[in-house]
Amino acid sequence: MEVFGPLRVRVAEQEVSFGRADGRALLALLATSKDGESSESLIARLWPRDGERGVRRLETAIRDINGAMRRATGLGAEVKFVVKAEQRRSLPPVHFDVDWWRFEQAYVKANTADCDSGRREALRQMLDLYQGPFLAGRDDLWCLPLRQAALNQALTAVTQLAELERKQDPDGALGTLTLAVNRIDPHSEVLWCQIMTIQGELGRLPAVELTFRQLTERLSEIDAKPGAQARRTYERFIK
Structure with a gap:
């Protein structure tokens, strides 16, 4: 389910x-x-x-x-x-396997794991399970806080996983963050800033410029513009 x-x-x-x-x-x-x-x-x-x-x-x-x-x-x-x-x-677990239950279990594991590898595995599982907004298409009032909570948990998982990956596998971290802005939240400036930071640290300045343009385009979809944090991150690498 x-x-x-x-x-x-x-x-x-x-x-x-x-x-x-x-x-x-x-x-x-x-x-x-x-x-x-x-x-x-x-x-x-x-x-x-x-x-x-x-x-x-x-x-x-x-x-x-x-x-x-x-x-x-x-x-x-x-x-x-x-x-x-x-x-x-x-719902009896003997008959049902629900992605929400596994997402919650992975969330607990990510916050209690005693090693980076266990934490990384749990965070990755959370992202794999998050295939879209919680109960997309339903507008029931009881859905809304759960939808926002799940989104917040997924975004936290992305940022934590990317932070764990960036030192040993910066390209893997970029892949994780790119997946997140495409599937989880295209308007999260935190995620876009992480992408620009890693690109800048790798010396990929044209990629930083492209990412900032993409962020600007995404935010224009909701009549918004890049905030101060995004501009500072961009200007840190692009003078």
Whole structure:
């Protein structure tokens, strides 16, 4: 199951289709918490204005998920794809592998690793998993803070990984940063400044000029201009 980019659920490389939007919405929300959520919390976040009708919508969404997943897997009616334990609903890890769960695990590992190689591996995994904005295309209010948090974590992972790479493999660091401005955040001046700094330290001054032009073009897409940090970085190498 993928929640970076549009929501996708696949069984044996075949995408699973759901009959109701509520089923997809519930599945997306449950994917954000490996430990699950209470029914009250799910209803409050998905259908806050529905009152008692929210309880019925929750049960209908659960039936939709169970039905769609049983058809896709060929498993019988006794198998539950949304389980309930201690008043919490969750997706059983025995049936689901969610990129969000692996992203969170990699984030923890990156912050607790006791060596650079372990930290580098975890940071790289975070970037590999981040294939696009969290639940791209959904505008649910509950999505927005999670989307921003995931973006911030991905950007932090990029900057940390590039810093680890730049001393021994500056070209590898440039590759990491270039990937990030193309796939994660094309308007992050921090990333563009890191690119110019490494290029400048390698003596690639034409590349610094090109990068600054690219940054200017990207920012113009959102009616913005390079800030003071970007200009200082550029002028450090280009007089």
